[in-house]
Amino acid sequence: MSKYLPLWPDQASTMASQVDLLYIYLLLVAGVMTALIFLAVTVLAIKYRRRPGVAAHQIEGSTILELGWSIIPFFVMLTFFIWGAVIFFQERTPPADATEVYVVAKQWMWKIEHIEGQHEINELHVPTGQNIKLIMTSQDVIHSFYIPAFRLKQDVLPGRYTTLWFKATVPGRYHLFCAEYCGTMHSGMGGDIVVMKPEDYALWMAGGSSTPLAENGRALFSSLGCSTCHRSDVKGRGPDLAGIYDKPVQLDDGRTVIADDNYVRESILDPTAKIVSGFKPVMPAFQGIVTDEQLNALVAYVKSLSQPAQGSAALQNAPATSPGQPEVQ
Amino acid sequence: MATTSIPASQAPGSTTKLNYLNNGHTLRSWLLTTDHKRIALLYLLSVTAFFFLGGFFAMLIRLELLTPEGDLMQADTYNKVFTMHGMIMVFFFLIPVVPAVLGNFLVPLMVGAKDLAFPRINLLSWYLYVIAGALFLHCMLNGGVDTGWTFYTPYSTAASNTNVIEAGLAVFIVGFSSIFTGLNFIVTIHRMRAPGLTWSRLPLFIWAHYATSLIMILGTPVVAITIVLVAVERVFHLGIFDPRLGGDPLLFQHLFWFYSHPAVYIMILPSMGVISELITCFSRKRVFGYKFVALSSIAIAVIGFLVWAHHMFVAGISLYAAMVFSFLTFLVGVPSAVKVFNWTATLYKGSITYATPMLYAFGFIGLFTIGGLTGLFLGTLGIDVHVTDTYFVVAHFHYVMVGGVVMGFLGGMHFWWPKITGRMYPEYWARLSALLVFVGFNLTFFPQFVLGYVGMPRRYWQYPPEFQVLNVLSTAGASVLAVGYILPMIYFLWSLRYGPIADANPWNAAGLEWQTASPPPTFNFDQTPVVTWEAYNYDEIPEKELEAPVAQ
Numbered sequence: 001m002s003k004y005l006p007l008w009p010d011q012a013s014t015m016a017s018q019v020d021l022l023y024i025y026l027l028l029v030a031g032v033m034t035a036l037i038f039l040a041v042t043v044l045a046i047k048y049r050r051r052p053g054v055a056a057h058q059i060e061g062s063t064i065l066e067l068g069w070s071i072i073p074f075f076v077m078l079t080f081f082i083w084g085a086v087i088f089f090q091e092r093t094p095p096a097d098a099t100e101v102y103v104v105a106k107q108w109m110w111k112i113e114h115i116e117g118q119h120e121i122n123e124l125h126v127p128t129g130q131n132i133k134l135i136m137t138s139q140d141v142i143h144s145f146y147i148p149a150f151r152l153k154q155d156v157l158p159g160r161y162t163t164l165w166f167k168a169t170v171p172g173r174y175h176l177f178c179a180e181y182c183g184t185m186h187s188g189m190g191g192d193i194v195v196m197k198p199e200d201y202a203l204w205m206a207g208g209s210s211t212p213l214a215e216n217g218r219a220l221f222s223s224l225g226c227s228t229c230h231r232s233d234v235k236g237r238g239p240d241l242a243g244i245y246d247k248p249v250q251l252d253d254g255r256t257v258i259a260d261d262n263y264v265r266e267s268i269l270d271p272t273a274k275i276v277s278g279f280k281p282v283m284p285a286f287q288g289i290v291t292d293e294q295l296n297a298l299v300a301y302v303k304s305l306s307q308p309a310q311g312s313a314a315l316q317n318a319p320a321t322s323p324g325q326p327e328v329q
Numbered sequence: 330m331a332t333t334s335i336p337a338s339q340a341p342g343s344t345t346k347l348n349y350l351n352n353g354h355t356l357r358s359w360l361l362t363t364d365h366k367r368i369a370l371l372y373l374l375s376v377t378a379f380f381f382l383g384g385f386f387a388m389l390i391r392l393e394l395l396t397p398e399g400d401l402m403q404a405d406t407y408n409k410v411f412t413m414h415g416m417i418m419v420f421f422f423l424i425p426v427v428p429a430v431l432g433n434f435l436v437p438l439m440v441g442a443k444d445l446a447f448p449r450i451n452l453l454s455w456y457l458y459v460i461a462g463a464l465f466l467h468c469m470l471n472g473g474v475d476t477g478w479t480f481y482t483p484y485s486t487a488a489s490n491t492n493v494i495e496a497g498l499a500v501f502i503v504g505f506s507s508i509f510t511g512l513n514f515i516v517t518i519h520r521m522r523a524p525g526l527t528w529s530r531l532p533l534f535i536w537a538h539y540a541t542s543l544i545m546i547l548g549t550p551v552v553a554i555t556i557v558l559v560a561v562e563r564v565f566h567l568g569i570f571d572p573r574l575g576g577d578p579l580l581f582q583h584l585f586w587f588y589s590h591p592a593v594y595i596m597i598l599p600s601m602g603v604i605s606e607l608i609t610c611f612s613r614k615r616v617f618g619y620k621f622v623a624l625s626s627i628a629i630a631v632i633g634f635l636v637w638a639h640h641m642f643v644a645g646i647s648l649y650a651a652m653v654f655s656f657l658t659f660l661v662g663v664p665s666a667v668k669v670f671n672w673t674a675t676l677y678k679g680s681i682t683y684a685t686p687m688l689y690a691f692g693f694i695g696l697f698t699i700g701g702l703t704g705l706f707l708g709t710l711g712i713d714v715h716v717t718d719t720y721f722v723v724a725h726f727h728y729v730m731v732g733g734v735v736m737g738f739l740g741g742m743h744f745w746w747p748k749i750t751g752r753m754y755p756e757y758w759a760r761l762s763a764l765l766v767f768v769g770f771n772l773t774f775f776p777q778f779v780l781g782y783v784g785m786p787r788r789y790w791q792y793p794p795e796f797q798v799l800n801v802l803s804t805a806g807a808s809v810l811a812v813g814y815i816l817p818m819i820y821f822l823w824s825l826r827y828g829p830i831a832d833a834n835p836w837n838a839a840g841l842e843w844q845t846a847s848p849p850p851t852f853n854f855d856q857t858p859v860v861t862w863e864a865y866n867y868d869e870i871p872e873k874e875l876e877a878p879v880a881q
Contacts, residue, residue, distance in 0.1 A: 003795060004795065004797070004798050005798045005799070006783045006795050006796070006799075007779060007783070008782070008783065009782065009783045009784050018711070019711055019712065019714075019715055022709065022711055022712060023706075023712055023782070026705070026706050026709065026712065030702040030703070030705070030706070033698070033702060034698055034699060034702060037669060037673060037694065037695075037698050038695060038698075040673050040676075041673055041676065041691060041694055041695075044673065044676035044677055044679075044681075045676060045681050045683075045691065048612070048676060048677065048678055048679045048680065048681050049680075049681050049682070049683075050613075050680045050681060050682050050872070051680070054680060055613070055680060055868075055872075056612060056613040056614045056678060056679045056680040056867060056868075057614075057678035057679075058614060058615050058867070058868045059614070059615070059617060059674075059677065059678065060615065060618075060619075061617050061618035061619065061620070061621065061671075061674075062617075062618070065618075065670075065674070066618050066621045066667065066671075069666065069667065069670045070663050070666075070667055073662070073663060073666050074659070074660075074662075074663050077659040077662055077663075077705060078659065080659065080705055080708070080709045081655055081656055081659050081708075081709065081710075083709070083711065084655065084708075084709030084710040084711040084712060084713075085652050085655060085710050085711075086711070087710065087711025088642075088648070088651065088652070088655075088710035088711050088714065089648065091711070091714060092648045093648075107488070140483070140487075140488060141481075141483050141484040141487070141488050142481060142483070142484065142578060142644075144643065144718060146718070146784075146786060148715070148719075148783065148784025149784075151714065151715040152714060152715070153643050153714050153715065153717065153718070154643050154645075155643050155644045155645055157572070157578055157579075157645055158483060158571075158572045158573065158578070159572025159573065159578075160572065160645070162645050175784060175793060177784065177786045178786070179717075179718040179719065179786040179787075180481070180718060181408075181477050181481070181484070181787075181788040182484060182488075183408070183475075183484060183488055183489070184404050184405050184408065185404060186408070186788060186789070186790070187399070187404070187786075187788070187789035187790045187791045187792065188404075188791065
């Protein structure tokens with residue numbers, strides 16, 4: 001790729017080559033169509049230019065042609081639709097073994113929290129060959145996390161989590177852009193995605209000491225008093241949170257919802273929005289009391305109570321109680 | 330044809346015949362007119378003024394982007410400049426330009442009516458446009474607005490400290506001007522067609538305006554309400570869109586695009602109607618597949634209401650919603666493609682001349698084809714994730730909205746200029762300008778497709794240095810384009826005084842508007858025409874001796 005006249009972006013994720021292949025297919029089809037129409041217009045315009053004594057030959061139309069040039073393009077477009085949907089389905093379905101990284105956007109910076117506790121600003125270090133899932137939220141307006149070299153983009157909204165996953169393939173430094181207009185320094189709200197070989201990444205991770213995210217969450221869980229009600233040893237006033245993550249929850253209005261990141265988040269900020277069947281709406285709302293970073297730590301902690309098998313540092317560092325029985329003070 | 334009145338063409342220099350232009354010379358006779366033709370000219374003046382204002386902001390954008398650093402203006406200023414460019418061009422130029430100018434002038438003439446159904450509402454519509462425009466100018470001089478033309482929440486309701494309310498009010502008011510125009514067209518087309526002018530005999534220009542009017546009256550109220558909700562949240566902190574107040578930011582995007590995607594068809598459909606008139610006239614042929622072209626306009630209007638969420642594939646809507654909207658987006662591609670194929674087929678076995686309006690029609694087909702096909706890229710989910718909110722999108726919608734709409738408008742202006750003014754434009758300069766617009770346009774916007782795919786996001790005041798060469802190309806193209814747009818301004822004005830006098834039908838075109846004098850009398854026809862022929866009966870109309878009237 002020329003440094004001064006880039007005609008093609010770097011390919012640095014597993015999705016990049018897939019998206020490019022589809023793009024090339026579209027370019028070919030669109031190129032052929034454009035060429036055909038340009039050629040047809042040019043040839044017809046010259047061939048049937050006005051000549052003395054030759055009148056236009058009136059033609060009403062042709063239903064067969066009309067049907068043909070409606071149906072054939074439709075089927076060609078159907079191939080675009082299906083191929084595009086297949087790629088999109090993969091882009092929106094994170095693998096179960098993905099390592100989670102929390103992203104908090106604000107005007108005009110990206111704050112990154114690794115599950116192991118590392119914090120970064122406007123930089124995200126990731127190893128090659130590992131599935132990474134970003135769990136993102138915004139503190140103010142809508143932003144969009146965009147990595148052209150990965151061909152991936154996801155809007156980041158206030159008040160909820162959105163996710164983006166990828167597997168980086170080629171070590172290097174790639175642009176991170178904010179792609180949703182967010183005010184004065186929208187164009188400055190960028191940074192770098194630093195893709196490293198796994199061994200370099202391990203070294204980078206080992207540098208500096210930090211507390212794992214779930215560990216922070218665990219401390220918050222007791223300091224905020226959550227643990228007085230959410231407990232398993234006695235019948236608490238709140239539901240026991242062990243093992244609930246990503247499982248169906250029966251609500252008192254009869255609905256069943258999946259206890260995903262957004263559910264856990266909402267239940268902390270606005271507990272009465274969805275009451276678990278069999279419990280009273282007695283929990284205070286934490287909207288405005290916990291920051292987005294603290295919220296991420298709490299969500300990571302709740303999640304760690306359900307993922308004994310996950311090999312993340314969070315649980316390995318956790319005290320030797322069974323995940324099913326959170327320590328209660 | 331024998332049953333219609335065909336006034337003798339005016340003798341050169343004759344000023345005795347009363348027409349809509351010399352029927353009253355006072356300012357009052359213009360400002361209180363209910364003549365659709367005069368209102369069309371009022372619209373022409375105001376829309377042109379906004380076009381050049383919007384164009385001025387476009388040049389500021391292109392100049393800032395000559396260098397990667399933000400050096401010409403401050404970041405906040407740049408944000409206001411692109412916002413103002415977008416709002417002016419979308420709400421004050423692209424939406425009204427063809428319907429309110431050419432549509433206003435031609436719909437009654439083409440259906441053989443004396444005026445639109447509600448002449449006073451038509452005048453009111455222009456006054457609303459002017460009030461909204463004045464409000465917007467006031468907002469602009471008072472510091473402007475920086476939300477982007479899309480008003481996305483919660484930025485517009487909670488973060489921006491610019492004149493969002495005033496800009497919103499201007500958009501709200503100008504929306505009613507558009508609703509009134511649509512209402513007038515629908516009633517006129519239903520109720521005021523000349524005897525014998527059945528639906529299947531209507532010019533395709535009328536079909537296109539009918540479809541446009543449907544979108545105007547069904548879609549515009551939704552954006553008006555949405556803007557009111559933005560104001561309510563901004564002023565009273567009532568939680569509608571801002572999650573901190575209990576609202577949902579995606580609700581705004583759904584409501585906004587429910588109108589603003591169909592709005593794209595409000596812009597392009599009337600121009601498509603123009604192109605159908607031009608291609609038939611300059612190939613001396615009935616349009617290929619009349620019914621399919623006519624119904625494709627209605628199909629675009631209807632399906633166009635079902636595709637809005639394709640603007641939101643990465644906004645946080647569900648996987649399956651995205652798939653449904655992607656599929657529907659391809660459906661709307663079909664009637665658009667049908668039009669292009671039928672125009673091309675119309676050329677077959679025609680007797681084609683290359684007067685300026687036809688050059689614009691060729692240009693339209695070229696640019697709309699590229700704009701339409703790149704729309705398919707954006708409808709394809711896997712591609713859209715990468716290119717949405719980049720310069721690829723910017724290039725795409727400029728190909729459709731500027732390449733399409735402005736080519737159609739300029740083509741139509743050249744074609745009907747003799748009808749509107751009674752004078753011909755200078756053919757040589759007009760052809761030159763058509764060429765400059767086509768070349769300049771492609772040079773400006775084609776590099777932006779590349780720029781988008783390599784990853785440059787839109788609405789960027791500064792950018793990484795590797796994107797500079799493509800941006801410089803784009804700015805160079807924009808200056809050629811500017812010359813192409815300024816030229817017609819000059820020679821149209823020149824022709825008002827020095828252009829050769831045009832007779833009633835200088836192109837020997839079909840259509841009722843050519844059967845009355847140029848310029849037409851105030852009530853259009855001396856006698857109500859009776860139509861006994863199909864649209865585009867070019868086999869019954871002799872060709873002119875000259876290829877086109879040429880200025881000395």
